[in-house]
Amino acid sequence: MNHASTVGQICMAVYRPDPRLLRDQIESLRSQTLEDWRCLIGIDGEDPDALAHVRSCVGDDRRFEIVEFPDNVGFYRNFERILELVPRAAPWVALADQDDRWFDEKLATLTPALAHASLAFCQVVVAAPGQGREGEVTQRRAVGLAADIIDNQVTGSACVFRGELLETALPFPDPTDLAFHDHWLGVCALVSDGVFEEPEPLQVYVQHQGNVIGEERRRSLPGRVVDMVTRARGRSSGALSYLSDHRWGWRVNMARRLLSHPSAVRGDDAAVLRAFSRGRISTALIRIVAKAVAVRDAPPARAVGLILGSLRSPRPRAGSVVQVVD
Template structure:
């Protein structure tokens, strides 16, 4: 990486970019987030606040919260794309001079040493994440530790361990990660794609450092996952998503949706890696063998067996794949 600075025996990158996706931000939570970014002990950055509509309101809030701080720049758009494509859009504005990139939600709270703790790890890894506390918007600690876990490449393909607002990564990742792969599905997640792409290019790491509070409230687009089995809640959610994405809440629609949520999104990521990276890349071969259009069942079930055994794939996720597999078998003929 360019212009490294010595820090505790590691190399620490200098200038970077923070991409913060904003959509109708809550004024008080937005203030907490922007002020926490402004107070970072590693202060050599440009924060690109990408407004997914409502440009005037976002610009006014940024001027009010961090007056005169030229590190904050608002990029506004009239067309609302949703968080996945809004992050993608924001990443296209990252300057080429940046050595690293961090992602930010609009309603969390970064500890002041977050960047100082995570950035040195980019000397050895393409993408890095820390851990977070899960806190309600009234300050109650819901979980003291998110417990993200380092997983093998294929286990990560199945179950994402990375949360966007916790990520930092080398700017060079964008050369292969953009544009984001497309799939009209709720499983289309920017953090999952970035982590998978980074792992295919080198290595990723989750470090056991608390670096922020992940604030849960009624308007979270993607909240912290509910742990454990919740059959009734899961069925109701499946009906709701089937109605939205498949046009009806029938059993057949739910099965198609479940296949999309499991095999479909992984197939999209595997195909994107195969198109963008050399065919000699061993992880591309692993991904397409387990999740590509003509995947083999043997390697796939081995992935699930290893993930269930070491705890990097949960039982609810495995059950989702089991249901989606019914459609996969029919699709394959």
């Protein structure tokens, strides 16, 4: 980026945006009471309409920089390449979706927490387009490393993190079908100086049919099984293989990626990561997962699903490198 590297950086990923929602989001950034920031908007693939919409919303505000990437790589890799453009001297980085609305005080509330935590996140109001601030408020919690690996608590668009965290986070781990950039950033923060949870909502998380992910509701074990079978339908491998390769495999990839940089891992975190990195069920893994469930930091349904997935080793995708660190 050509802007000063010593101010906070907002990274927004854009793909076929709804013009009205995009304008609402960009206006909510402009309304932040903390005004000293720059925003990098990365368009995922050549898209003249999206580029025109973004330019129209941004106008002559020099705090915004637009990058139209030539190829479409999906939200995971798009956020990765946007973050690669962030100056390493940036004191903080915030992620933004193209269709949410931030409360005016969001950045001013979250950034002070980075004095004692690597990442801070807030709750969000889950609402339909045009619903305003009336909606369900999430109850995400700051939990320990094992529990967060099992069940992600960090919503990317609701978090702010130290710029220095990118030294650990980039490049991202090899993805699976169920790889999420915010999950990875939360895990990286937990092996550093931890995560801070702001109990109040500081943005509207707009839910609509075009959401790539959306805010996940808690589901029962039968509900998760149905979801897993649905995802696996039509594939040559069965539901259990899909669970191993993608849901369990994603956790394995994160653990292996962190252990490949031992300086980023301290204390008991190494033992947790080793249990996941081995890629197969073990007494250590069962003990770690059972403890997270027992203290109610991880949902039993997700824990059972991962243990089932660990009954076989995930198959790496073509071109990925398998590295087990003991």
